[in-house]
Amino acid sequence: MRKLTALCLSLSCATPLAADPLHEALRRAVNDHTIPAVKTFDAEAAALADVAAQNCLPEAVKPAYHAAFDAWMGLQHLHMGPVEANGRILAIAFWPDKKGMTPRTLASYIADEDPIIEDPAEFATASIAVRGLFALEYMLYDAQFDGYEDGSYACHLVQAIAHDLGRMAHEIDQEWTMPDGFADTLLKAGDAAQPLYLSETESVQALYTMLTSSLENTKLQRIGRPIGTFERPRPTRAEARRSERSARNVMLQLEAARDLARKLAPGEMPLAEAAFAKTIALTEELDDPAFEGAEDPMGRLKIEIIGQNIDTILGHLANEVGAPLGVSAGFNASDGD
Amino acid sequence: MSTRRTFIKAALAAAFVPRLSWADAGSPAFLGAAKDTNGDYALYGLDHDAQILFRAPLPARGHAAAAHPTKPEAVAFARRPGTFAVVVNCATGKITHRLDAPEGRHFMGHGLFVNDGALLVTPENNYAEKKGVLGIWDRAKGYTRVGEVATHGIGPHDVRPLSDGTLVVANGGIFTHPDIGEGRQKLNIDDMEPSLVYLSPSFALEEKHVLAPELHQNSIRHLSIGPDDQVAFAMQWEGDEMELVPLIGLHRRGEEVMLPQADMGEQYAMKGYAGSISFSGDGTEVGITSPRGGRLHRFAPDGTFLGAVLRGDICGLAPREDGYLGSDGFGALLALKENMLPLNAVPGLAWDNHLVALPALVG
Numbered sequence: 243m244r245k246l247t248a249l250c251l252s253l254s255c256a257t258p259l260a261a262d263p264l265h266e267a268l269r270r271a272v273n274d275h276t277i278p279a280v281k282t283f284d285a286e287a288a289a290l291a292d293v294a295a296q297n298c299l300p301e302a303v304k305p306a307y308h309a310a311f312d313a314w315m316g317l318q319h320l321h322m323g324p325v326e327a328n329g330r331i332l333a334i335a336f337w338p339d340k341k342g343m344t345p346r347t348l349a350s351y352i353a354d355e356d357p358i359i360e361d362p363a364e365f366a367t368a369s370i371a372v373r374g375l376f377a378l379e380y381m382l383y384d385a386q387f388d389g390y391e392d393g394s395y396a397c398h399l400v401q402a403i404a405h406d407l408g409r410m411a412h413e414i415d416q417e418w419t420m421p422d423g424f425a426d427t428l429l430k431a432g433d434a435a436q437p438l439y440l441s442e443t444e445s446v447q448a449l450y451t452m453l454t455s456s457l458e459n460t461k462l463q464r465i466g467r468p469i470g471t472f473e474r475p476r477p478t479r480a481e482a483r484r485s486e487r488s489a490r491n492v493m494l495q496l497e498a499a500r501d502l503a504r505k506l507a508p509g510e511m512p513l514a515e516a517a518f519a520k521t522i523a524l525t526e527e528l529d530d531p532a533f534e535g536a537e538d539p540m541g542r543l544k545i546e547i548i549g550q551n552i553d554t555i556l557g558h559l560a561n562e563v564g565a566p567l568g569v570s571a572g573f574n575a576s577d578g579d
Numbered sequence: 580m581s582t583r584r585t586f587i588k589a590a591l592a593a594a595f596v597p598r599l600s601w602a603d604a605g606s607p608a609f610l611g612a613a614k615d616t617n618g619d620y621a622l623y624g625l626d627h628d629a630q631i632l633f634r635a636p637l638p639a640r641g642h643a644a645a646a647h648p649t650k651p652e653a654v655a656f657a658r659r660p661g662t663f664a665v666v667v668n669c670a671t672g673k674i675t676h677r678l679d680a681p682e683g684r685h686f687m688g689h690g691l692f693v694n695d696g697a698l699l700v701t702p703e704n705n706y707a708e709k710k711g712v713l714g715i716w717d718r719a720k721g722y723t724r725v726g727e728v729a730t731h732g733i734g735p736h737d738v739r740p741l742s743d744g745t746l747v748v749a750n751g752g753i754f755t756h757p758d759i760g761e762g763r764q765k766l767n768i769d770d771m772e773p774s775l776v777y778l779s780p781s782f783a784l785e786e787k788h789v790l791a792p793e794l795h796q797n798s799i800r801h802l803s804i805g806p807d808d809q810v811a812f813a814m815q816w817e818g819d820e821m822e823l824v825p826l827i828g829l830h831r832r833g834e835e836v837m838l839p840q841a842d843m844g845e846q847y848a849m850k851g852y853a854g855s856i857s858f859s860g861d862g863t864e865v866g867i868t869s870p871r872g873g874r875l876h877r878f879a880p881d882g883t884f885l886g887a888v889l890r891g892d893i894c895g896l897a898p899r900e901d902g903y904l905g906s907d908g909f910g911a912l913l914a915l916k917e918n919m920l921p922l923n924a925v926p927g928l929a930w931d932n933h934l935v936a937l938p939a940l941v942g
Binding site for chain 2: 326328329330331332333338340370436437438439440441443444447448451572573574575578579
């Protein structure tokens with residue numbers, strides 16, 4: 243590449259190499275979106291592990307927990323490569339936990355004083371129900387768990403969870419950014435050491451799919467679970483409601499998706515920008531951090547409208563990002579049988 | 580339905596080219612349907628290394644094909660709720676017959692030649708009576724319909740043969756009606772009951788297996804037969820996405836059904852959906868694909884999870900060497916085992932849900 247550029251300069255090429263919009267979209271999305279995302283999560287999860295190691299008590303750990311969760315919301319939409327390898331995505335964020343496995347498994351570990359927490363390598367193989375941000379949320383915020391004392395089993399469990407999160411975040415960062423790591427898998431596509439995407443189009447396609455499916459998932463899960471049906475709203479199903487992050491997670495997910503869309507977009511995306519801004523504003527104006535308002539019809543409607551606005555975003559993204567790049571959702575993934 | 584004209588044409592074709600065999604179609608190893616950039620659909624013949632040998636245009640989106648055991652004929656089925664199938668002469672690329680489902684029935688996208696290719700059987704939805712049937716078509720009579728038999732379940736999807744001529748039917752359990760929701764809307768999700776059924780060579784019910792009540796929303800859709808007539812079936816979960824359910828079943832007649840799973844993270848990553856299933860070419864393992872989860876899951880015949888291979892939109896799967904041939908919606912045809920090796924990539928060609936393997940035939 244460097245050689246080519248030099249050659250180009252010497253011949254004073256009229257057309258810069260940067261002319262291919264797909265190629266540029268891929269470079270921007272990988273270098274300016276995905277790499278900062280894995281770096282930030284690594285840094286914040288490491289800080290969380292450090293804080294917990296010094297003081298395991300809820301009030302001390304909570305700010306670092308929030309910072310790490312914020313960073314995760316900037317990364318969790320990238321369900322690919324190191325993020326989804328080895329079941330990490332669920333080990334970091336096991337939600338929705340339909341069967342209430344998290345509190346049940348935490349309680350049994352604590353009751354048994356399961357020694358698995360003593361060895362980080364062992365804890366890495368523990369049930370995903372006692373690992374990650376949602377297990378930590380129970381320990382820090384739920385009345386069943388948050389009364390533990392310094393030096394207790396529960397205190398060491400919190401430290402083990404935080405340490406395990408730091409380890410996973412660091413592994414993701416390394417596997418993503420190292421030479422011939424996942425960033426190179428995306429950037430080099432068919433020329434990668436172990437090709438996963440056979441062309442730059444496929445790499446962009448994969449990133450675009452992450453963008454759209456993350457928004458669909460926010461609508462379906464983060465919005466859809468708490469609003470339930472009109473007859474039966476389910477506010478206690480809101481994501482991370484114990485730490486009052488339900489609305490914040492929607493906002494941060496929208497912001498992460500917007501950033502990825504901006505990096506992928508070959509030109510301006512005025513309609514998508516407007517739709518993102520409106521949807522984020524609606525979520526802020528809600529002023530209902532744990533979506534408790536889903537209980538009454540008016541509050542429920544306001545949350546439901548956020549979901550409808552996500553559909554609007556998706557429509558504009560298809561026109562302003564997907565179509566100009568020549569990518570869309572997979573043929574079989576979107577319509578199987 | 581054979582008109583007088585198609586019958587004469589077929590008779591003439593038979594008279595002039597009496598010995599047409601798969602070699603005349605280039606001896607394809609696989610058949611697959613795909614959509615091209617113009618939005619046109621065609622059936623493709625592929626050689627062992629996934630290079631295209633022929634292309635036969637189809638009138639609409641296909642689902643799967645049935646290959647005749649000796650004659651270079653493939654029957655391509657319209658996808659649900661299609662009411663027609665076409666017989667493609669793979670040596671000439673021409674459509675020689677068109678099969679129309681009788682009143683009150685539609686095809687399910689799959690079919691199978693039986694009796695050494697004398698008969699074609701087609702899973703169908705008899706929506707008037709809300710039951711599944713196998714239509715029976717006589718090839719020698721120009722693919723006329725000669726009868727139908729019950730599959731003993733709703734929504735039969737795939738049908739495969741055992742070595743003794745026994746037929747295995749996957750009753751998906753889902754009722755649809757062509758007049759409702761473009762014929763693909765699921766109308767009985769709350770009380771669906773998928774089943775695995777064995778029919779004798781004369782189509783009598785021999786065994787029927789249903790899943791445990793908590794898995795009644797796990798639609799049994801596709802089949803692959805392994806060594807010693809081990810039956811592998813792939814499922815599509817219609818219940819809550821976050822429920823962890825098995826997506827592959829393994830069964831031998833007279834034994835219990837095995838429902839193995841991958842480890843939790845991998846199992847979730849399949850997104851409750853297996854699109855295709857195939858034993859490996861050497862029969863030592865069996866794979867299921869999830870285009871939604873973008874992965875192939877490999878299992879040993881005893882149910883041990885062997886690993887995942889990641890590939891977005893992967894769906895079609897057929898046996899090849901000691902592994903598989905896989906296809907996806909991005910035009911790629913991949914050799915798969917522990918890793919993937921691209922064999923052919925045709926940008927703009929979106930391979931449809933299934934690949935069909937042809938037995939290696941010479942002459």
